[in-house]
Amino acid sequence: IAGITQAPTSQILAAGRRMTLRCTQDMRHNAMYWYRQDLGLGLRLIHYSNTAGTTGKGEVPDGYSVSRANTDDFPLTLASAVPSQTSVYFCASSDSKRSTDTQYFGPGTRLTVL
Amino acid sequence: GDSVTQMEGPVTLSEEAFLTINCTYTATGYPSLFWYVQYPGEGLQLLLKATKADDKGSNKGFEATYRKETTSFHLEKGSVQVSDSAVYFCALRGSGSARQLTFGSGTQLTVLP
Numbered sequence: 001i002a003g004i005t006q007a008p009t010s011q012i013l014a015a016g017r018r019m020t021l022r023c024t025q026d027m028r029h030n031a032m033y034w035y036r037q038d039l040g041l042g043l044r045l046i047h048y049s050n051t052a053g054t055t056g057k058g059e060v061p062d063g064y065s066v067s068r069a070n071t072d073d074f075p076l077t078l079a080s081a082v083p084s085q086t087s088v089y090f091c092a093s094s095d096s097k098r099s100t101d102t103q104y105f106g107p108g109t110r111l112t113v114l
Numbered sequence: 115g116d117s118v119t120q121m122e123g124p125v126t127l128s129e130e131a132f133l134t135i136n137c138t139y140t141a142t143g144y145p146s147l148f149w150y151v152q153y154p155g156e157g158l159q160l161l162l163k164a165t166k167a168d169d170k171g172s173n174k175g176f177e178a179t180y181r182k183e184t185t186s187f188h189l190e191k192g193s194v195q196v197s198d199s200a201v202y203f204c205a206l207r208g209s210g211s212a213r214q215l216t217f218g219s220g221t222q223l224t225v226l227p
Binding site: 004031033041042045059101102103104105106107 | 214215219
């Protein structure tokens with residue numbers, strides 16, 4: 001069982017370019033999340049999805065979009081990257097139907113926008 | 115809104131020392147509380163959790179007690195090891211529809227042999 005996989009592991013991107021970060025889970029969790037991690041700020045939620053076909057905005061959604069066409073995949077797209085989007089991005093999933101659901105995290109994608 | 119305030123680091127200890135990392139929170143209702151650990155170059159892993167007042171979460175020698183009266187969830191370990199060197203994040207999950215986690219800023223722990 002792989003859990004959550006993310007791709008790419010790292011990426012250097014020119015400002016203005018489009019980029020999609022991939023996330024796949026094999027735990028059949030209904031809920032998935034995208035966070036960004038910045039030094040001194042902890043992790044902040046970008047977007048989430050409670051179930052396939054639905055998405056919602058988190059704390060810092062501007063400049064990002066997501067889709068949830070099926071249970072397993074939750075890609076994050078930067079339509080036109082800017083340097084302030086340089087960060088480490090973590091995908092997570094959980095079985096949110098359980099009252100004590102735990103979020104499981106992927107290994108992260110380190111993105112640098114120049 | 116919900117928030118988590120975590121002891122600032124970095125924290126440097128000698129092996130076998132006692133560890134406390136303070137965490138306090140602000141939230142409406144009855145949040146669930148978590149400690150996550152991030153080892154170098156890796157994603158976050160759940161260390162322990164507590165879902166109601168006075169619950170004690172424990173794992174790998176770490177403990178934290180959900181104190182509603184002081185809105186705290188301090189992380190403790192009686193004797194740290196070099197392998198405990200990592201970044202520790204306190205987090206809460208409120209009762210909103212997103213069921214998102216709200217994280218503290220993280221505390222870097224370095225344990226020296």
